[in-house]
Each structure stands twice: as C-alpha cells, then as structure tokens.
Amino acid sequence: MLPAIAVSHLNYQYPDAERLALHDVSFTVAPGEWVAIIGHNGSGKSTLAKNLNGLLAPAAGTVVVGGLTLSESTVWDIRAKVGIVFQNPDNQFVGATVADDVAFGLENRGVPREEMLVRVADALDAVGMRDFATREPARLSGGQKQRVAIAGIIAQRPDIIILDEATSMLDPAGRTEIVQLIQRLRATTQLTVLSITHDIDEAASADRVILLNDGEIRTVGTPAEIFAFGPELLKLGLDVPYPEKLKAALAARGVAMPAHYLDAEGLGDYLWTLHSTM
Amino acid sequence: MNKLLLGRYLPGDSWLHRLDPRTKLMASFYYIAIIFLANNWQSYLMMFAATMVMIAASKLNLGFFLRGVRPMIWLILFTVALQIFFTKGGPVYWSWGWLAVTQFGLTNGAFIFLRFVLIIFVSTLLTLTTPPLALADAVESLLRPLRKIGVPVTELALVLQIALRFVPTLMDQTTKIMNAQRARGVDFGTGNLFQQMKAVVPLLIPLFVDSFGIAEDLATAMDARGYQGGDNRTKYRILQYHPRDGYAGLAMVVLTVALVFLRA
Numbered sequence: 001m002l003p004a005i006a007v008s009h010l011n012y013q014y015p016d017a018e019r020l021a022l023h024d025v026s027f028t029v030a031p032g033e034w035v036a037i038i039g040h041n042g043s044g045k046s047t048l049a050k051n052l053n054g055l056l057a058p059a060a061g062t063v064v065v066g067g068l069t070l071s072e073s074t075v076w077d078i079r080a081k082v083g084i085v086f087q088n089p090d091n092q093f094v095g096a097t098v099a100d101d102v103a104f105g106l107e108n109r110g111v112p113r114e115e116m117l118v119r120v121a122d123a124l125d126a127v128g129m130r131d132f133a134t135r136e137p138a139r140l141s142g143g144q145k146q147r148v149a150i151a152g153i154i155a156q157r158p159d160i161i162i163l164d165e166a167t168s169m170l171d172p173a174g175r176t177e178i179v180q181l182i183q184r185l186r187a188t189t190q191l192t193v194l195s196i197t198h199d200i201d202e203a204a205s206a207d208r209v210i211l212l213n214d215g216e217i218r219t220v221g222t223p224a225e226i227f228a229f230g231p232e233l234l235k236l237g238l239d240v241p242y243p244e245k246l247k248a249a250l251a252a253r254g255v256a257m258p259a260h261y262l263d264a265e266g267l268g269d270y271l272w273t274l275h276s277t278m
Numbered sequence: 279m280n281k282l283l284l285g286r287y288l289p290g291d292s293w294l295h296r297l298d299p300r301t302k303l304m305a306s307f308y309y310i311a312i313i314f315l316a317n318n319w320q321s322y323l324m325m326f327a328a329t330m331v332m333i334a335a336s337k338l339n340l341g342f343f344l345r346g347v348r349p350m351i352w353l354i355l356f357t358v359a360l361q362i363f364f365t366k367g368g369p370v371y372w373s374w375g376w377l378a379v380t381q382f383g384l385t386n387g388a389f390i391f392l393r394f395v396l397i398i399f400v401s402t403l404l405t406l407t408t409p410p411l412a413l414a415d416a417v418e419s420l421l422r423p424l425r426k427i428g429v430p431v432t433e434l435a436l437v438l439q440i441a442l443r444f445v446p447t448l449m450d451q452t453t454k455i456m457n458a459q460r461a462r463g464v465d466f467g468t469g470n471l472f473q474q475m476k477a478v479v480p481l482l483i484p485l486f487v488d489s490f491g492i493a494e495d496l497a498t499a500m501d502a503r504g505y506q507g508g509d510n511r512t513k514y515r516i517l518q519y520h521p522r523d524g525y526a527g528l529a530m531v532v533l534t535v536a537l538v539f540l541r542a
C-alpha cells in the first residue's frame with residue numbers, strides 16, 4: 001500500500017540560520033496510522049510539519065504525500081490532502097462565526113454553496129459543535145476553538161491531519177477533549193494523524209513515536225519503547241509520564257510489569273490485581 | 279471599552295432586524311440625504327414622526343438612541359448657537375452689540391437641532407439592528423460592480439471581516455498587557471495629560487508587536503487552508519432580498535413624495 005507520507009533525506013535551513021533546522025530526516029507514515037513527533041523546543045518538530053505541506057520549502061530531499069511529490073505545481077493539491085491544526089487557537093480562526101470559519105477552506109477551493117452547507121454541518125456534528133454554529137470565537141473556550149479548527153479541516157476531507165502542538169495552549173480538560181476527539185475521528189474515518197507535541201501523554205496515544213533531537217531523528221518506536229528510555233528522555237528535554245516512571249521503578253525492584261503503555265488508572269488496576277488470588 | 283462603535287449591535291428579531299443589510303444601508307443613506315430636503319415645520323414634523331415609527335419598528339428602547347446623541351451634544355449645541363446668533367431676519371427678540379436673537383435664528387436653530395438628532399437616530403438605528411459582519415457583507419455586495427474597474431472588492435471585504443473578527447481578540451490582549459504593565463507599576467488613567475500619554479506607550483508597543491505575530495500566524499493558517507485570493511472563491515454567507523425589502527424601498531418613495539409636497 002502507498003504510504004500516506006514518505007519523507008526521505010529532508011534538509012531544511014532557515015534563512016540567516018547557521019545550522020540546519022532539519023538534517024537528513026527520513027520516515028514513512030502508513031495510511032490510518034497515528035504518529036507522534038516529539039522533541040524539545042527548537043528540535044525542529046514544527047519546521048517538519050511546515051515542510052510537509054509546502055508552507056516551508058525543503059532545501060534538499062523529497063516529501064511525497066499520497067503519491068504526490070511536493071513541488072510548486074502540486075503544493076495546492078497537497079494542502080488539500082493535509083490539514084494542519086496550529087498551536088494558538090485564536091490566531092487560526094479566520095471566520096467571524098464558527099460556521100464561517102469551518103467554511104473558509106471550502107470557500108477557498110470553490111466548493112458550491114449547497115455542498116458547503118452539508119459539509120459544514122457534518123463537520124460540526126463530527127466535533128460536537130453543531131449548537132455553536134452561529135457563535136463568535138470570542139465566546140468559545142480554547143478547546144472549543146481547536147475543535148472548530150479540526151472541523152474546518154475535516155470539512156475539506158483531507159487524508160492527513162497534522163496537530164502542530166494543537167493542545168499546548170489548552171488547559172488539561174481541553175487537552176483531553178482534543179485527544180479523545182481525535183481518537184473518536186480515527187475510529188470512524190481512515191484519517192492519518194501526525195501529532196507534533198511535547199505533551200508526552202498525547203504521544204502515548206499514538207501508534208508510533210518519532211523522537212526528534214536537534215533536527216535529526218533520534219529514534220522511532222512504539223510509545224512504550226520510547227518511554228523505556230527513561231532518564232535519557234529527560235536529558236533530551238522531555239519528561240516521562242508518571243505511570244511510566246513508577247513502572248520503571250517497580251520493574252527495577254523485581255515486580256513484573258507489562259510492556260505496553262498504561263495510564264494512571266490502568267496501572268492502578270494492574271497493581272491492585274497483581275497479587276489477587278481470586 | 280466595548281462601547282466603541284463596533285460592538286453596538288443589539289440582537290433582536292424585529293422587522294427591521296430581518297431587513298437585508300443592503301436595504302438598510304442604502305435606505306439609511308437615502309433617508310439622511312432627504313432629511314436635508316425638509317425646510318419647514320410640517321416637513322420636519324413628518325420626518326420626526328417617520329423616524330419615531332422606524333424606532334418603534336425596531337422594538338428597541340428609545341434610551342439607546344438618546345445615548346447615541348450624548349457624545350455629539352456639544353457639537354450640536356455649538357452649531358445651534360451659531361445659527362441662533364448669526365441668522366438675521368424677522369422680529370428681533372434680544373440684541374447685544376452685533377449679536378441678535380431673531381425669529382429666523384430661533385427657527386433655524388431648532389431645525390438644525392432636529393436635523394442633527396434625526397441623522398444620529400437613523401445611523402444609530404442602522405448599527406443597532408445590523409451586525410457589523412452583515413454590514414461588511416452589504417458593503418461588499420454593493421461595491422461589487424467596482425471589480426470591473428480593478429478594485430479588489432473581495433479582498434477588501436475579507437480584510438474588513440478579519441478586522442471585525444479580531445476586535446475582541448485584540449481587546450483581550452490589551453487587557454492582558456494592561457494588567458501585566460500594572461503589575462510592573464505603570465499607572466493608567468491618572469496624572470496630567472502628558473503623564474497619561476506616556477503611560478500608553480508601554481501598552482501600545484507590545485500590542486503593536488503582538489498584532490504582527492497574530493497576522494503572521496493567521497497568514498500561515500490561511501495559507502495552509504488553501505487561501506489563494508482571487509475571484510474563484512465561493513461564498514458561504516449569501517444575502518437575499520425578500521418582499522419586505524421592497525416594502526422598505528416603497529416606504530422611502532412615499533416619504534420622498536410627501537416631503538416634496540410639504541416643504542416650502
């Protein structure tokens with residue numbers, strides 16, 4: 001099967017910068033997969049996202065999205081396939097109302113109005129914001145604004161959605177809201193998700209994690225494999241989720257621990273049944 | 279702060295609220311123009327009555343309209359005073375040196391006063407019953423013919439729409455910066471004029487820098503969502519005329535005819 005995204009030997013350098021922001025980055029993402037890209041601030045995560053849909057032009061290497069090689073002539077087709085949710089909920093809200101904002105991408109592509117009405121309503125249903133269609137952005141919470149941004153993207157029916165630190169400016173409730181929404185969307189559609197984050201809990205929901213350090217890929221693995229690095233992640237400016245730290249500490253003391261990732265509740269369940277004889 | 283001219287829309291479901299914004303915009307301009315045709319008591323009385331009928335049709339409290347007059351009151355009184363003291367003609371009621379209050383002066387003063395108040399009432403009525411966004415749409419729709427001579431009407435309309443959209447965002451930002459600067463000891467709103475102006479500088483500079491950041495983020499987001507400008511975009515929000523817009527136009531015609539008959 002054709003990969004959703006195939007990046008090979010990608011280099012990128014910001015104008016006037018001395019160092020490469022991305023150096024020899026290669027990876028592929030399968031259709032329907034959820035891949036998290038983690039790394040400390042300035043590790044090149046967001047630069048990578050912007051290279052994937054031509055917001056920045058790669059200095060070397062190729063980016064292939066759904067069989068199309070990124071170039072000046074394909075950039076608008078690729079942008080139709082790749083939607084990005086950015087970090088700041090306010091600064092990506094173009095429309096004066098929720099429905100207008102969802103329609104913005106459709107207007108840009110010249111979708112006829114009758115079809116727009118249907119697609120906007122469907123997209124708002126999918127993110128649970130139908131009742132807010134005529135609201136103004138000033139009256140929404142950060143989490144709701146990000147849901148609208150996601151609706152604006154799924155209305156365009158892309159193959160890939162990139163979350164570029166989309167939860168980093170939200171409160172914990174808003175963060176959970178967005179992660180759950182993405183999980184729900186993936187259950188019902190064939191959406192490929194690329195989440196760029198330094199929120200390790202968000203990364204834990206992914207199928208695969210790419211660890212980026214100073215513009216280079218450090219490791220690729222399942223969340224559990226990545227978290228097993230433990231203290232080394234701390235050195236790279238990342239934190240391991242609390243249940244993973246506890247797991248590592250218990251394993252060091254000879255307690256049998258499962259290899260897959262457990263959240264706090266899951267670990268609690270595992271622990272209290274560990275010596276149960278019932 | 280949200281008393282500024284943009285936040286004045288009062289949601290409602292009256293006949294006037296439901297009129298097409300283009301109708302309201304054109305009718306308001308037309309109405310203001312024909313107010314200048316009135317030149318005697320009968321015609322002013324009729325215009326006053328017509329304005330009151332429109333205000334009643336909006337189902338809004340008269341207080342909102344009177345508040346609209348308040349910021350202009352000194353300008354109005356000054357103009358009225360000029361009319362009273364400098365219009366000569368008819369019986370003289372009072373005089374002092376070259377100043378004189380005459381009958382013509384008094385009537386003219388009263389007319390000018392009425393004219394001001396009616397114009398303010400009608401423009402207030404427009405902004406109170408029409409959301410700013412609908413007004414922006416109306417402007418775009420009415421100016422569309424100018425596209426033929428190369429005026430980028432669609433782009434200007436988008437600029438206007440985004441400007442309206444970011445008013446609350448920038449207001450929030452202003453409050454945040456003010457609080458941050460207060461925490462650092464800046465004193466807003468006290469001292470003499472010069473000190474107050476100096477206090478505004480640490481507010482304006484961060485706000486200015488911020489708005490450039492916002493603009494850049496927004497441009498990136500619009501780019502990512504496929505915005506290429508031009509006339510190939512379709513529109514989600516459309517305006518549609520209804521029979522009531524025809525009635526409103528008819529009312530303007532009737533009013534004009536009546537005015538022509540009544541004026542001296």
